[in-house]
Amino acid sequence: MAESKGDAAVAVVDDAGRTVQLSHPARRVVSLIPSATETLLAIGAGPLLVGRTRYDVAPEVQHLPLVGGSVDPSIEAIAALRPDLVVSWESDKRQQFRERLERLGVPIFMLRTQDTSDVYRGLRNLGVLTGHSRGAELTAARLRAELDSVRISVAALPRPRVLYVVFNDPPMTVGPHTFIGQLIDLAGGTSIFADATTNWPNVPMEEIVRRNPDIVIVPVGEFKGQALERLRAMPGWRTLPAVREGRLVHVPANLLSRPSPNIGKAARVLRAAMFPAFASAVHAADTAWPALSADGLAPTTVDGRAARR
Amino acid sequence: MSAGTSWAADTRAVPIARLLVLCALLGLAMLAALRFGAVPLSTIDVFDALRGSGSLVHQNILHELRLPRAVQASLVGAALALSGTTYQALLRNPLAEPYVLGVSSGAAFGAVVSVVNGWSQREVWALPLCAFAGAVLAMVLVFRIAWSVGHRLDARVLLLSGVVVSAFLVACIWLLLTFADDESVRTAVFWMMGSHSGASWRSVSVLAVVMLPTAVVLLWQARALNLLAIGEMTAAFLGTNVERSKWWAYAAATFLTAVGVSVSGSIGFVGLVVPHALRLLWGGDHRLLVPASALAGAAFMVSADTAARTVAGANELPIGVVTALVGVPCFVWLLRRPVNGANV
Numbered sequence A: 001m002a003e004s005k006g007d008a009a010v011a012v013v014d015d016a017g018r019t020v021q022l023s024h025p026a027r028r029v030v031s032l033i034p035s036a037t038e039t040l041l042a043i044g045a046g047p048l049l050v051g052r053t054r055y056d057v058a059p060e061v062q063h064l065p066l067v068g069g070s071v072d073p074s075i076e077a078i079a080a081l082r083p084d085l086v087v088s089w090e091s092d093k094r095q096q097f098r099e100r101l102e103r104l105g106v107p108i109f110m111l112r113t114q115d116t117s118d119v120y121r122g123l124r125n126l127g128v129l130t131g132h133s134r135g136a137e138l139t140a141a142r143l144r145a146e147l148d149s150v151r152i153s154v155a156a157l158p159r160p161r162v163l164y165v166v167f168n169d170p171p172m173t174v175g176p177h178t179f180i181g182q183l184i185d186l187a188g189g190t191s192i193f194a195d196a197t198t199n200w201p202n203v204p205m206e207e208i209v210r211r212n213p214d215i216v217i218v219p220v221g222e223f224k225g226q227a228l229e230r231l232r233a234m235p236g237w238r239t240l241p242a243v244r245e246g247r248l249v250h251v252p253a254n255l256l257s258r259p260s261p262n263i264g265k266a267a268r269v270l271r272a273a274m275f276p277a278f279a280s281a282v283h284a285a286d287t288a289w290p291a292l293s294a295d296g297l298a299p300t301t302v303d304g305r306a307a308r309r
Numbered sequence B: 001m002s003a004g005t006s007w008a009a010d011t012r013a014v015p016i017a018r019l020l021v022l023c024a025l026l027g028l029a030m031l032a033a034l035r036f037g038a039v040p041l042s043t044i045d046v047f048d049a050l051r052g053s054g055s056l057v058h059q060n061i062l063h064e065l066r067l068p069r070a071v072q073a074s075l076v077g078a079a080l081a082l083s084g085t086t087y088q089a090l091l092r093n094p095l096a097e098p099y100v101l102g103v104s105s106g107a108a109f110g111a112v113v114s115v116v117n118g119w120s121q122r123e124v125w126a127l128p129l130c131a132f133a134g135a136v137l138a139m140v141l142v143f144r145i146a147w148s149v150g151h152r153l154d155a156r157v158l159l160l161s162g163v164v165v166s167a168f169l170v171a172c173i174w175l176l177l178t179f180a181d182d183e184s185v186r187t188a189v190f191w192m193m194g195s196h197s198g199a200s201w202r203s204v205s206v207l208a209v210v211m212l213p214t215a216v217v218l219l220w221q222a223r224a225l226n227l228l229a230i231g232e233m234t235a236a237f238l239g240t241n242v243e244r245s246k247w248w249a250y251a252a253a254t255f256l257t258a259v260g261v262s263v264s265g266s267i268g269f270v271g272l273v274v275p276h277a278l279r280l281l282w283g284g285d286h287r288l289l290v291p292a293s294a295l296a297g298a299a300f301m302v303s304a305d306t307a308a309r310t311v312a313g314a315n316e317l318p319i320g321v322v323t324a325l326v327g328v329p330c331f332v333w334l335l336r337r338p339v340n341g342a343n344v
Helices: A034-042 A075-080 A095-103 A116-130 A133-153 A179-186 A205-211 A225-233 A263-274 A276-286 B003-010 B013-035 B043-051 B056-091 B103-116 B126-148 B155-178 B182-193 B201-220 B222-230 B232-237 B242-264 B270-282 B286-310 B319-336
Strands: A010-013 A019-022 A029-031 A085-089 A108-111 A161-164 A215-220 A248-252
Touching (some): A034 A116, A034 A133, A075 A095, A095 A108, A108 A116, A116 A133, A116 A179, A133 A179, A133 A263, A161 A179, A161 A205, A179 A263, A205 B056, A215 A225, A215 A263, A225 A248, B013 B043, B013 B056, B013 B286, B056 B155, B056 B201, B056 B222, B056 B242, B056 B270, B056 B286, B103 B155, B103 B182, B103 B242, B126 B155, B126 B242, B155 B182, B201 B222, B201 B242, B201 B286, B222 B232, B222 B242, B222 B286, B232 B242, B270 B286, B270 B319, B286 B319
Parallel strands (some): A029 A085, A085 A108, A161 A215, A215 A248
Antiparallel strands (some): A010 A019
16 A cells, blocks of 8 residues: 555445545544544544544543534534545444435544554555554554563463443443453453453353452542442342452553553553553553543542552 | 122121232232342242341342342332322322323423432432422422312312412423533433332331321221212212312322322322222222232332343333333223123
């Protein structure tokens, strides 16, 4: 694939198997997927973005006009921005939305967002479509190095058995083929539900009690420690040894829920959650993380004591 | 000769035997609820864990998860069936059920307010408390509107005001959810589907304390319900203080529904079908029907909850799916059964 600076036509096959052809690299892009927005920012295509959804947290895009939610955007608001590329979900089964945008002459790129290979493929494809292949290659190489260094750093350590709590009521965790499942493995842990056959399985509370995780990891968004306090009071959860003995750790939800080039940081946050010795490294390396305050990044134990201290 | 008139005259043995059968069914349903789940336990395991011996995992699962859940299911099942029985008598409408007067929409509105504002994330008790407040709000609105028409409780006016208040609150719910974040929407929708997964000893003790006196009120009003079910004029001729009895019965039934729905969300079908089924089987005397529907509602709800937890493996079914899938065929069979003189 040649460097596509300039006005040459570009074509890629998207994650839904459709061929997306542009007569020139995109100049006005609307990303409906927060992780794709982060990918575009990482490869230097941020200035091409002309709209945002209400789930985009990066400060670089906050001045852009809002097109609505990620899965329920306003087609009129999108059309009004005259984009020459819209990035949307491969998992979105609504033909109607895609057809209406296509009828308006707006090309759509469908992106899969399940595992780490989707991150690399998304980098490559979005690089081609926006004429930023070079930036995409550099970002991919940096990400590969980041993930390798995390993997090597924990290779000799005993693997804790962890429960990653996507949602607590009813309990939902991650399957082994999601990027979070893969990152837990890479960062030196074993999910107690590594045998799950679906990506986001609902699991019975009884099975959690029986499998008895060493560490419980909870992604926490705007409600912070309050959600953890609540978990600590809930039947089933409150008697888990990991919860009683202070091995309930929270990680920033915005970082952990997005399969973007930031998964290198996510891997380090997970490693610090499982191995307290690595906590200070997370703090030092990630104060530059743009979308979150440095404070929100290091894992914190439930009693509010920062693990990095 | 209907079952309703025969036993009161000659013997009390038949209704007592029927209640004992229902007690035994409830006991079996409870035992099954304690035995079956992701971790299967034998009857011996169950009794060991109840006594505080045996494996710690078993004890935790039993004391923290299964026992409060089974007790909550039985109390809510009893509350809904009692309330359905009462409404069917008062409104003289076979479609009457615990949610017909908008209580569940009110509870759902309260629950959604607490979820959207993040209160439910902070405090375990915020959601049931708000749900209860919403249920009471809906109940006050419905009765206020009905009372303002002619200053008496007319069954048709009550039903209509229940329907419109409910529709209004449902619109408010969707308005709130349109602007809510994904996690709130998920929590709210899951709550609205109904489940006993949030059961705890606290929810169970609150339920029990509130339910027992309310159930006694309904037992006390059972004779008045018999007369009201025939017609308000007849009841008045036969010496019932119609308006006072109606107020007591409406208040008790609505209160039961409100408490039940605030801990478990709205679970359909139990309050509609259990009273009908018992009436079809054993006739319409409320002196038997009131206690029998409490026991049968409890047994049905506990069994449905056990099935919801276990039949689909790790994925818990919404309990409303189970109550409808099992309840409807049973009910159709009862309806089509040849009737031997018993009236409905």
